[in-house]
Amino acid sequence: MLTDRQCKILKLIVEKYIKDPIPVGSKTISKTLKCSSATVRNEMSSLEEAGLLEKTHTSSGRIPSEEGYRYYVDHLMEPKKMTGEDMLKLQTVFHNQQLALSDVIVKSLQVISDMTNYTTVVLGSTSHENLLKQIEVVPIDEVSMIVIVITDRGHVEHKNIRLQDVSLDEVKKTVNLINNLIVGTPIDEVSTKLEYEVKPIIGKYVKQHEQLYNAFYHVFSDFTNQEVNVVGKNKFLTQPEFSNVEKIQSVFSKLDNPELLHRIEEDDDNNIKVYIGSESKIDNDVTVIKTRFKNGNTEGTLAIIGPKRMEYDRVVSMLEYMKENIER
Amino acid sequence: MLTDRQCKILKLIVEKYIKDPIPVGSKTISKTLKCSSATVRNEMSSLEEAGLLEKTHTSSGRIPSEEGYRYYVDHLMEPKKMTGEDMLKLQTVFHNQQLALSDVIVKSLQVISDMTNYTTVVLGSTSHENLLKQIEVVPIDEVSMIVIVITDRGHVEHKNIRLQDVSLDEVKKTVNLINNLIVGTPIDEVSTKLEYEVKPIIGKYVKQHEQLYNAFYHVFSDFTNQEVNVVGKNKFLTQPEFSNVEKIQSVFSKLDNPELLHRIEEDDDNNIKVYIGSESKIDNDVTVIKTRFKNGNTEGTLAIIGPKRMEYDRVVSMLEYMKENIER
DNA sequence: ACTAGCACTACTATTCTACGAGTGCTAATT
DNA sequence: AATTAGCACTCGTAGAATAGTAGTGCTAGT
Numbered sequence: 001m002l003t004d005r006q007c008k009i010l011k012l013i014v015e016k017y018i019k020d021p022i023p024v025g026s027k028t029i030s031k032t033l034k035c036s037s038a039t040v041r042n043e044m045s046s047l048e049e050a051g052l053l054e055k056t057h058t059s060s061g062r063i064p065s066e067e068g069y070r071y072y073v074d075h076l077m078e079p080k081k082m083t084g085e086d087m088l089k090l091q092t093v094f095h096n097q098q099l100a101l102s103d104v105i106v107k108s109l110q111v112i113s114d115m116t117n118y119t120t121v122v123l124g125s126t127s128h129e130n131l132l133k134q135i136e137v138v139p140i141d142e143v144s145m146i147v148i149v150i151t152d153r154g155h156v157e158h159k160n161i162r163l164q165d166v167s168l169d170e171v172k173k174t175v176n177l178i179n180n181l182i183v184g185t186p187i188d189e190v191s192t193k194l195e196y197e198v199k200p201i202i203g204k205y206v207k208q209h210e211q212l213y214n215a216f217y218h219v220f221s222d223f224t225n226q227e228v229n230v231v232g233k234n235k236f237l238t239q240p241e242f243s244n245v246e247k248i249q250s251v252f253s254k255l256d257n258p259e260l261l262h263r264i265e266e267d268d269d270n271n272i273k274v275y276i277g278s279e280s281k282i283d284n285d286v287t288v289i290k291t292r293f294k295n296g297n298t299e300g301t302l303a304i305i306g307p308k309r310m311e312y313d314r315v316v317s318m319l320e321y322m323k324e325n326i327e328r
Numbered sequence: 329m330l331t332d333r334q335c336k337i338l339k340l341i342v343e344k345y346i347k348d349p350i351p352v353g354s355k356t357i358s359k360t361l362k363c364s365s366a367t368v369r370n371e372m373s374s375l376e377e378a379g380l381l382e383k384t385h386t387s388s389g390r391i392p393s394e395e396g397y398r399y400y401v402d403h404l405m406e407p408k409k410m411t412g413e414d415m416l417k418l419q420t421v422f423h424n425q426q427l428a429l430s431d432v433i434v435k436s437l438q439v440i441s442d443m444t445n446y447t448t449v450v451l452g453s454t455s456h457e458n459l460l461k462q463i464e465v466v467p468i469d470e471v472s473m474i475v476i477v478i479t480d481r482g483h484v485e486h487k488n489i490r491l492q493d494v495s496l497d498e499v500k501k502t503v504n505l506i507n508n509l510i511v512g513t514p515i516d517e518v519s520t521k522l523e524y525e526v527k528p529i530i531g532k533y534v535k536q537h538e539q540l541y542n543a544f545y546h547v548f549s550d551f552t553n554q555e556v557n558v559v560g561k562n563k564f565l566t567q568p569e570f571s572n573v574e575k576i577q578s579v580f581s582k583l584d585n586p587e588l589l590h591r592i593e594e595d596d597d598n599n600i601k602v603y604i605g606s607e608s609k610i611d612n613d614v615t616v617i618k619t620r621f622k623n624g625n626t627e628g629t630l631a632i633i634g635p636k637r638m639e640y641d642r643v644v645s646m647l648e649y650m651k652e653n654i655e656r
Numbered sequence: 657a658c659t660a661g662c663a664c665t666a667c668t669a670t671t672c673t674a675c676g677a678g679t680g681c682t683a684a685t686t
Numbered sequence: 687a688a689t690t691a692g693c694a695c696t697c698g699t700a701g702a703a704t705a706g707t708a709g710t711g712c713t714a715g716t
Contacts, residue, residue: 025678036690041679059679059696098546100472100488136464140482141624144428148476148484154468156476158484160428218426234584237577248576249565256562296469353709364659369710387665387710658716665710672703679696686689 002050002071008033009043010052011076014064018309021240023061066277066308069287073274073312080313082321086115094325101298102154105326106229109302112318113232117239118306119255123265124227125299130155130187137175139168147219151187153297157223161215166208174202174212190220227300228258239307241285254283255305264290265301272319277308289315293326330378330399336361337371338380339404342392346637349568351389394605394636397615401602401640408641410649414443422653429626430482433654434557437630440646441560445567446634447583451593452555453627458483458515465503467496475547479515481625485551489543491536498534505529506544518548555628556586567635569613582611583633592618593629600647605636617643621654630654 002010012032013024026040033040044062047053052068055061064072093099093108102124109120130151139145140160148158163171182193194217202209233255236242242251254260263281267273272291275281280288287310290303302322304315330338340360341352354368361368372390375381380396383389392400421427421436430452437448458479467473468488476486491499510521522545530537561583564570570579582588591609595601600619603609608616615638618631630650632643 023678027678038680038690038692039688042689045680055679057678057697059677060698061678097490097492098543100490102488133468134466136466136476138462138464138478140461140480144482146478146482146484148464148486150466150474150476152468154472154474154488156474156486158476158486160430160482162425162428214426234577234580237573237580243573245565245571245573245576248573249562252562252565351709355709365709366659366661366711367657370658373711383710385666385709387708388667389709660713660715662713663711666708668705668707670704670706673701675698675700677696677698679694681694682692684689684691686687 002047003043005033005035006043006047007076009040010047010064010068011072013053013062014068014072014076017063018311021309023056023063025061028061066279069276069308069312070279073276077313077316079317079320082314082317086318087321089115090321090325100154101295101326105293105302105322106231108322108325109229109231112304112322113235116304116306116311116315116318117232117235118304118310118315119233119235120231121261121264121301121303121305122227122229122231123261123301123303124155124229125153129153132183132185132187132190134183135175135178137171139171145171147216149219149223153299155227159219159222161219163208163211163215166206166212170202170206170208171212174198174206174216177201178216187220187223190223191217194220224258226258226262228261230255230261235306241307241309247285251283251286264288264303265292268292270294272316272323274312274316280305287312289319291319291323293323295327330375331371333361333363334371334375335404337368338375338392338396339400341381341390342396342400342404345391346639349637351384351391353389356389394607397604397636397640398607401604405641405644407645407648410642410645414646415649417443418649418653428482429623429654433621433630433650434559436650436653437557437559440632440650441563444632444634444639444643444646445560445563446632446638446643447561447563448559449589449592449629449631449633450555450557450559451589451629451631452483452557453481457481460511460513460515460518462511463503463506465499467499473499475544477515477547477551481627483555487547487550489547491539491543494534494536494540498530498536499540502526502530502534502540502544515548515551518551519545522548552586554586554590556589558583558589563634569635569637575613579611579614592616592631593620596620598622600644600651602640602644608633615640617647619647619651621651623655 009029012029016024026037026044029040030037044053052065052071053062054065089111090108093104093111105122109122113120130153133150133152136148137145143164144160144162146158146160150156177198181197182190185193199213206212236251242248260282270292275288278284280286282288286305287308288303288305290301292301337357340357344352354365354372357368358365372381380393380399381390382393417439418436421432421439433450437450441448458481461478461480464476465473471492472488472490474486474488478484505526509525510518513521527541534540564579570576588610598620603616606612608614610616614633615636616631616633618629620629630647
């Protein structure tokens, strides 16, 4: 257990280091705290022993360890009230009645990314919760046509397909069949249903049924399981701890990997959660702050990704504000 | 006019420097050429005077200037036959009959980006050539619905809109109106037509006609003028001349800017064109190699973007190969 | 016209120095 | 017993000096 003074020191170090990423020395702390630098040094070395602080070399100041940030977030951080200016910027987006909720979310995350200089992410709901609502087919020329798939939650995807020697009429019949038989099925079960319920029927009266079946089969099996929206990836380029190209390369490849980002919503906690460094399961040098949201049938996860040295208080209150606004 | 030997020297320097980005000295050249390093030095200084070579400092070897690359591309470069391996990789994509052409293009550009380590770009045809083919509306819940816009070239976009107190019936009538009156119009003229031909009519029998009109108006005015697809942006991170973060930031912001990329197809030359450094109008440190393509009603521009120190011969022949394959 | 030779230049790598911001420890003070 | 002053020590950084080297331009001779 930490003494009161140790807490104060840890808090000061974390906050100082977040503001300016250079190791913090005992003298700096002793200025704010009413005790000598020697005392601070003693406390610091206890904190280091407790695994909350680290040194960059034998005679350097201290920086917070992953556990140090963790302790700060769990016990020391005070929620920071959002500035009126920040709120205003977001309100102008939220009050736009024209926009659909999903667009509002993306727009406001853009705003947040610009305000904070961190990367933001929206993860849509998973496909096994998405039900097929409708499909549409629009012929473009003799051989190609566009298939549009719409889910009950308003997720839309389209795909260009090519069919040789299949009459438009046959396609339309198949589409009707799908719209009658399969609508309401979870997206990731559609392929199976297609095989057992639609294939036998079209097999009877469509000449090129194999081709037609395959085309539709691909449309559904390629349906992205997860809507992922990453905003402000380039913000990482402005963070001093990501100033070397290899680090950037590694982080970018991770942000480009939807499956990996998906891990953010693995826990099904609805509250705001903070994952620091290795806890994030994304990259040891980033922090992920996330929350789930739900409004009617739009639901998903919001996340802000930045360096471990993140303005935790500010980001948490912003996410809280976002969640509140989305949910009503 | 350059002598035969000067050409040889320039060619050697460019190709050497492309392989390995360190300034090339006279000794290296004299090994390949049958003359002394002193002679080479004299020729080099003529080439420098002609603006084709540069020095990084007084006593360094030479590197090609922008004009040097230009001269190399225009006069010295010999088309490089593609390796069987490279061709094979692309053929597997091209021979996939299932995929629509536009998907084939994107997939093969991915392959090219991986083979070359450069960034690739597809620019779709401009919207003023795109005609409205059809619109579809799918209601999601009481207030929101999805509008899907399809053009004659198979470009699809959708938008989520919200309407208060508008009956589905009224929406459907409006959609029919649009599908009857406006289909066939170039996309960027749709807004105008909407105002003069549709607005007066719905004004008569739809209660919330203002709202409805505005919604559709926005759908069309937001329609992206240009389909832009950038593949392998991260490849820039592997290029030695882009190893500092500021440079990367600047290039990425440019690659993220569709209007800027649009400049690539400003010229209406159908052949392969090479724009080096400042000629690219994108960034002084990149080279853009581009060509237009056309197959039926799918048309657009392909481009490969990399450092000025690009494997010109290889990239040109790849683009040629792509263009050929797409066009038949 | 070419080239051998040489003086010269500027980058690179290494070493040395001095400095300073920090530490840990000990002994004195409260 | 807790705090603090004091001091020796460590390590990183910045700058200067050094030597080496890969290149140049120029001159004079082939």
